[in-house]
Amino acid sequence: MGVRGLTYMIEQHPSLFTRHYLHDTRLVIDGNALKYFLYQDRPPCDNGHHGGRYQIFSAKCQRFFLNLAECNISPYLVFDGALEMDDKKLAETKSRSKERIRTAVAIPSGSGGIAVSPCSALVFMKVLDDLGIPYVFCDFEADAETAALANALDCAAASGDSDFYIMDLKDGYLPLNHFDWMNPKMIKVSEAAASSGQLYIECKKYKSNAFCKLFHVKQTLLPILATAVGNDYKDTFGASLDPFKGYVHSKFFQPETGRRSYDQIASYLSWLSEKETKEKAINDMVSHLREADQEQLRRLIDASLEMYHISDNLTVAHFTGGRLNPKRIELAACASVPPWFVDLLNQGKVAAMCANVLYHKRVFLTIQVEDSRQPSAGGASLNIRAILYGILLQGQKSASRRLPDVEEYAQSSGSLNQRTVKPASDIAGGDGRKLALPSLQDIPAMCETDRREILLAAAGIVGSVIRSIPALFQLATCVTLNLLSHANPPVYSDQIVALLVSWLHGVAASRQKYINNKGQGTPKLLQVGLENSDVHAILTKCKPHENKYKESRQLDVEVIQAMAQWQQCMLDLVHLNKVLLSPYAYPDMSVLYNGPLIHSLCIILKSMSSTEQQLQWVVRELPRGTRLRVRALLDQLLEPLQLFLIPRKSTKKSKKGKEAPSSQARVTYGVQVSNRFAALGLNE
Numbered sequence: 174m175g176v177r178g179l180t181y182m183i184e185q186h187p188s189l190f191t192r193h194y195l196h197d198t199r200l201v202i203d204g205n206a207l208k209y210f211l212y213q214d215r216p217p218c219d220n221g222h223h224g225g226r227y228q229i230f231s232a233k234c235q236r237f238f239l240n241l242a243e244c245n246i247s248p249y250l251v252f253d254g255a256l257e258m259d260d261k262k263l264a265e266t267k268s269r270s271k272e273r274i275r276t277a278v279a280i281p282s283g284s285g286g287i288a289v290s291p292c293s294a295l296v297f298m299k300v301l302d303d304l305g306i307p308y309v310f311c312d313f314e315a316d317a318e319t320a321a322l323a324n325a326l327d328c329a330a331a332s333g334d335s336d337f338y339i340m341d342l343k344d345g346y347l348p349l350n351h352f353d354w355m356n357p358k359m360i361k362v363s364e365a366a367a368s369s370g371q372l373y374i375e376c377k378k379y380k381s382n383a384f385c386k387l388f389h390v391k392q393t394l395l396p397i398l399a400t401a402v403g404n405d406y407k408d409t410f411g412a413s414l415d416p417f418k419g420y421v422h423s424k425f426f427q428p429e430t431g432r433r434s435y436d437q438i439a440s441y442l443s444w445l446s447e448k449e450t451k452e453k454a455i456n457d458m459v460s461h462l463r464e465a466d467q468e469q470l471r472r473l474i475d476a477s478l479e480m481y482h483i484s485d486n487l488t489v490a491h492f493t494g495g496r497l498n499p500k501r502i503e504l505a506a507c508a509s510v511p512p513w514f515v516d517l518l519n520q521g522k523v524a525a526m527c528a529n530v531l532y533h534k535r536v537f538l539t540i541q542v543e544d545s546r547q548p549s550a551g552g553a554s555l556n557i558r559a560i561l562y563g564i565l566l567q568g569q570k571s572a573s574r575r576l577p578d579v580e581e582y583a584q585s586s587g588s589l590n591q592r593t594v595k596p597a598s599d600i601a602g603g604d605g606r607k608l609a610l611p612s613l614q615d616i617p618a619m620c621e622t623d624r625r626e627i628l629l630a631a632a633g634i635v636g637s638v639i640r641s642i643p644a645l646f647q648l649a650t651c652v653t654l655n656l657l658s659h660a661n662p663p664v665y666s667d668q669i670v671a672l673l674v675s676w677l678h679g680v681a682a683s684r685q686k687y688i689n690n691k692g693q694g695t696p697k698l699l700q701v702g703l704e705n706s707d708v709h710a711i712l713t714k715c716k717p718h719e720n721k722y723k724e725s726r727q728l729d730v731e732v733i734q735a736m737a738q739w740q741q742c743m744l745d746l747v748h749l750n751k752v753l754l755s756p757y758a759y760p761d762m763s764v765l766y767n768g769p770l771i772h773s774l775c776i777i778l779k780s781m782s783s784t785e786q787q788l789q790w791v792v793r794e795l796p797r798g799t800r801l802r803v804r805a806l807l808d809q810l811l812e813p814l815q816l817f818l819i820p821r822k823s824t825k826k827s828k829k830g831k832e833a834p835s836s837q838a839r840v841t842y843g844v845q846v847s848n849r850f851a852a853l854g855l856n857e
Contacts, residue, residue, distance in 0.1 A: 178434030191380075193376050193377060194374075194375060196373035198247070202330070206333040212287075212289050224740055231296050240374065249307050251488055255312065255531075288542050292762045316332075316334060316340070332349060336399065338381065347378055359372055391445075413466065527565055530562055534566075535581075538581060548662075553741060554738075554744075557655065557746055558745050559596055560600055566579075568612050598610060610627070616754060628749055638654070648758065648760045666784040667779050668735045675774075676810065681708040685708055687699070721774075729772060732775045
């Protein structure tokens with residue numbers, strides 16, 4: 174979030190920006206900021222009403238990087254890692270989560286807010302991998318490392334975080350909100366050379382020395398400004414800065430603009446203009462407290478200033494072939510993490526949430542739009558996370574052989590709640606025997622079959638159940654089976670059928686690109702038994718239905734909650750799959766999930782009393798002329814799910830056979846974790 178009010182203040186001074194034509198250069202980009210920017214940049218990919226339109230988001234991300242390539246711009250992305258070890262930003266992290274929950278809760282009632290859909294990170298990372306875009310994940314906060322890499326590569330940095338207005342960037346800062354990436358233009362050197370002119374992206378460049386000159390402040394004191402005004406550490410300070418703020422307000426505050434945040438920043442700048450060194454400024458800040466409290470405040474100020482310290486670090490080493498920062502070795506040692514796993518964290522091949530489990534025993538679940546009257550969507554995949562935590566923490570068992578508990582923060586009833594999860598120590602295998610969970614040290618030596626068995630057992634199924642499913646859908650089928658076993662409230666057959674149609678539509682849309690580009694063959698994963706004629710039929714027949722939800726003028730919170738549970742299951746199973754070195758293919762969410770289509774189909778299918786009736790409507794109305802192949806694929810996808818689907822009119826009857834809650838369900842999510850897979854001869 175950066176320094177509050179600073180972006181607005183700087184925008185009021187156009188002279189601080191220069192028009193810049195970006196081409197033939199390197200560019201370091203704040204990866205997290207870019208992901209959110211592309212999702213929300215006009216037109217936004219989705220407002221969160223439907224859980225996501227990932228195909229649109231994927232296409233938008235691809236277009237961004239392809240436009241950079243057309244201008245001969247080489248991007249390097251830097252992502253945040255784990256939460257800071259000292260927990261000084263924990264209060265701010267909680268505050269951000271609460272703010273996102275407020276936005277998400279308001280959306281089903283018609284709010285104009287935007288909630289980024291939960292699996293957008295999976296889509297974004299897949300685009301980076303598919304296009305070969307270089308990226309790195311930091312140990313912790315990425316801002317200073319992003320700035321350091323930009324300085325090392327002699328290029329600008331791009332972000333949407335106002336902290337970069339404070340950084341001393343040699344080649345300047347490019348705010349993403351002034352980055353006209355959609356419309357590369359051509360430099361016309363002369364009329365004769367116009368046809369071969371260089372493409373460029375128009376943007377605005379900011380340099381902190383212009384800001385310092387305007388307000389008569391030394392560059393080295395800008396981090397002091399950020400600390401005084403309030404950055405990501407502001408909640409940690411509590412009231413300790415209040416006496417200093419009162420002093421600045423009484424001596425320097427002048428209500429010139431009528432906008433309080435602007436005038437407050439101006440007052441701190443007036444105060445700083447009188448300071449020659451950082452030490453003198455800090456001494457002044459702490460002098461307004463009693464002597465006994467000054468040292469504690471000084472430590473907090475030092476921690477805040479460290480955010481803006483630019484030095485040689487891991488990120489520079491990663492991209493330039495230098496030596497890694499020794500701090501990374503210490504970081505691995507403090508959590509008993511094997512080097513291979515540290516490398517995967519650095520490469521973004523496992524989720525940063527794993528680092529938070531290892532270092533903090535604390536996780537913030539993804540905030541998404543849910544039905545705030547229902548139990549948290551996180552309850553549907555609690556069983557998977559317990560297994561994931563157990564694997565990550567095997568090397569941290571206490572003398573009593575007990576694994577440390579993990580704190581989870583999740584939205585529940587419209588607020589942020591904290592619960593404790595006890596990691597699993599073992600798991601029930603497909604033949605009913607108990608399997609000891611592997612540690613991180615064990616995983617590289619495990620064969621793929623054993624790693625698959627662990628993942629399947631975590632979802633409560635055996636390999637034979639999904640063996641005939643095309644590879645593209647295998648992990649998604651595991652997710653759906655886990656959902657049917659653990660969902661609360663239950664997920665109904667019409668919602669599952671709508672989800673499967675979304676899969677077929679996604680395949681058709683992806684295949685269409687390869688059909689149009691005749692020089693490219695269809696990737697093997699997309700070859701799922703459909704012909705080119707089927708592709709055209711599915712796309713044509715689905716199109717009129719995609720926006721039917723708009724006719725109701727009201728969002729169906731039941732569908733919202735069902736799909737929120739499915740997406741949380743997907744996230745958690747993907748995280749486990751990565752930790753197990755990806756025994757199953759990475760799920761392509763741009764293929765698997767089309768929120769508006771799912772919501773629209775549920776309106777139609779909800780009135781039908783049986784799964785068979787729903788399927789008959791699907792193959793009759795959507796892909797006319799291709800019924801046999803489409804029905805065959807639908808039957809193939811439905812086969813492992815059929816026993817566990819719940820038709821609406823027989824909901825009460827279907828619940829009678831539920832088993833007792835699993836002993837693994839120790840977290841109170843308002844959900845009883847049960848297993849509907851008894852018919853397959855499986856045990857938990």
